Amino acid sequence: MLKGVAASPGIEIGKAHVIKAQQININTKKISQDEVDNEIGKLDAAIAVSKEQLANIKAKAEKNIGADKAEIFGAHLMVLEDPVFLEEIQTKIKEELVTADNAVSQVVDNYVQIFSNMEDEYMKERAADIKDVGERIIKNVLGIVPDSLTFSEEVIIIAKDLTPSDTAQMDKDKVLAFATDMGGRTSHTAIMARSLEIPAVVGLVDATDKVQEGDTVIVDGNKGVVYINPEESILKEYEVLRDQYIQYRKKLKELKDLPAETIDKLRRVELAANIGTPRDVNGALENGAEGVGLYRTEFLYMDRDALPSEEEQFQAYKEVIEKMAPKAVIIRTLDIGGDKKLAYLEMPDEMNPFLGWRAIRMCLDRPQILKTQLRAILRASAYGNAKIMYPMISGLDEIRRANAILSEAKDELRQEGIPFDDNIEVGIMVEIPSTAVIADVLAKEVDFFSIGTNDLIQYTLAVDRMNEHISHLYEPLHPAILRLIKNVIDASHKAGKWTGMCGEMAGDIWATAILLGLGLDEFSMSATSIPQVKHIIRSLTYERAKQIAEEALSMDNPEDIRNMIKRELDGII
Numbered sequence: 001m002l003k004g005v006a007a008s009p010g011i012e013i014g015k016a017h018v019i020k021a022q023q024i025n026i027n028t029k030k031i032s033q034d035e036v037d038n039e040i041g042k043l044d045a046a047i048a049v050s051k052e053q054l055a056n057i058k059a060k061a062e063k064n065i066g067a068d069k070a071e072i073f074g075a076h077l078m079v080l081e082d083p084v085f086l087e088e089i090q091t092k093i094k095e096e097l098v099t100a101d102n103a104v105s106q107v108v109d110n111y112v113q114i115f116s117n118m119e120d121e122y123m124k125e126r127a128a129d130i131k132d133v134g135e136r137i138i139k140n141v142l143g144i145v146p147d148s149l150t151f152s153e154e155v156i157i158i159a160k161d162l163t164p165s166d167t168a169q170m171d172k173d174k175v176l177a178f179a180t181d182m183g184g185r186t187s188h189t190a191i192m193a194r195s196l197e198i199p200a201v202v203g204l205v206d207a208t209d210k211v212q213e214g215d216t217v218i219v220d221g222n223k224g225v226v227y228i229n230p231e232e233s234i235l236k237e238y239e240v241l242r243d244q245y246i247q248y249r250k251k252l253k254e255l256k257d258l259p260a261e262t263i264d265k266l267r268r269v270e271l272a273a274n275i276g277t278p279r280d281v282n283g284a285l286e287n288g289a290e291g292v293g294l295y296r297t298e299f300l301y302m303d304r305d306a307l308p309s310e311e312e313q314f315q316a317y318k319e320v321i322e323k324m325a326p327k328a329v330i331i332r333t334l335d336i337g338g339d340k341k342l343a344y345l346e347m348p349d350e351m352n353p354f355l356g357w358r359a360i361r362m363c364l365d366r367p368q369i370l371k372t373q374l375r376a377i378l379r380a381s382a383y384g385n386a387k388i389m390y391p392m393i394s395g396l397d398e399i400r401r402a403n404a405i406l407s408e409a410k411d412e413l414r415q416e417g418i419p420f421d422d423n424i425e426v427g428i429m430v431e432i433p434s435t436a437v438i439a440d441v442l443a444k445e446v447d448f449f450s451i452g453t454n455d456l457i458q459y460t461l462a463v464d465r466m467n468e469h470i471s472h473l474y475e476p477l478h479p480a481i482l483r484l485i486k487n488v489i490d491a492s493h494k495a496g497k498w499t500g501m502c503g504e505m506a507g508d509i510w511a512t513a514i515l516l517g518l519g520l521d522e523f524s525m526s527a528t529s530i531p532q533v534k535h536i537i538r539s540l541t542y543e544r545a546k547q548i549a550e551e552a553l554s555m556d557n558p559e560d561i562r563n564m565i566k567r568e569l570d571g572i573i
Contacts, residue, residue, distance in 0.1 A: 002204050005183070006224030007190035009532075010199030010249070011242040012177040013235070016215045017155035018208055019166075022147065024138060027099045039093050043100040046140035051080055053136065054165075061168035072129065072164055079133045084305050085111075101141045108134030126302075132163040151175070156219055158211045167192040177219035179207050179226050193221075194528045195283070197249070201226050252531040256288040260523075260537045262516070267542035269516065271534055272328075272524040274502055278319040284527045288534065291328040293450065293524020294389075294502035295320060297373070298336055305344050307369065313376035318383050325384035330450065330500075330524075331377050332429070333370060333402075335359045335391040354458070359392030364401050374409040381421035389450055393428040393435055399445045429502075431455035436484040439491035449492050450524070453503025457481055476505045477558040477565075482514065486553065489519045500524055509573060510565050512536045517549025532573065539572045 054076050061070035092103035115127035151174040161182040183189050183202035193200030199221030211228055218227040218238050261268040272293030273284035300308045300316055321329050363370035377388055390402050413420050430436050431452030460480055463473045492499040500522030505511050507525030512533050552561045
């Protein structure tokens, strides 16, 4: 048995197809000045071939996984057309006299490192995209023909890692499950597996060494384990478990249009989706999202050489708001800076970027950036139900300064005769401990809170979850975290306001009952997590959820809390 990370739920049994990584040998030799034009010619030819390949992959992906998910390859094509990206590669060839493949490798590695180090999980996904595009260009420079991913029979894919292109080209009717050496729950392979609703275990380290082509394997995406050529008793046990899980998934699909309401009908909450682009809306609706609890706007500002115009932003916000109407769409203002830099903005190098000049801090120092975005959001609000949310708020002054800019934007639009929702709700992210502590004060100034647990946990526990030496200390069910969450919810309710949550904890099934019992009003998460969270809520009474929350708050050990929850949910999940 191999133990890894449970990346996508489900159980499958089948024959292994082992994908060995293609060897890419980068030519690190220096070239002469006379060879520069030849290398740039190779680069241009490789770019052209890559564009053709990606157009074909996009068409195939639309057929296999749907137009919304295939749109990722539209983003890949945009990378190939990005003048800044291409210029960086050409400059390296010309000035450093390196080969085309080496230049691509260096530029891509730099971008991958930048995105991989970002705190926002959604942003981390871009690292896989850029790496995928880079490898494609390099292979085409070197004349490496990609492996065929067409299968005549059902298989379980065993690979070191899988690129977006790999997963998009696979026939989902033939691929039963994934198992990879690399990756975590937020890796591209994991995300794609959840989108395709197939089991996946990642982070197995050496599965490609231990599994042979044609081996019978069991992939348990619920527990994060893989069995190789299992004994008959284990095989029979898992055949029963697989059938049970299939029935469970069918039950979840039946919940799509039902409310997230407790058995006793004493408590109903809203389940919303976190999105990053308009193309994410379809997936949200397919999974029964009752709104968008977090619309990350950073992608509008990235992969370009200038700030997006008000009109560009307006169109992007309007598209989502119209598609979701009358459901609410909470648009977070620009959360950039620190770990997420924009090449076209002068931003300082910082010793500790997570505690630095980012998000609302940067926007308040550059008010025109914020005002342009707020004008775009306000204009879009005329087409549905929009709300505004400020990130990285640490105190009262920041809210008041941001709202002053909002008032200016409203006044300008009134004078220009442009319609907008004058009563648009304005809330804040609660992701800094100071904000959670003084929630009673801040509740008087806002319409709602949304708890960003990713940062709140990191800042409260002083844990960099990307640091492998201490990542085990990153614990959502830590008593301190639960008490801060309770404080925020209680403060908002006392002030007649509501509290949502848009961090990963909102989609964590082991936290659902506690959060429900604490009185959380809105859970916003990855769209694919919605059905299971809804199932848990609809399987509990409100009174029992409150008892679970009280018991959790009385405990002093996260492991004990987690074990208690697992006992409570036994038979439910």
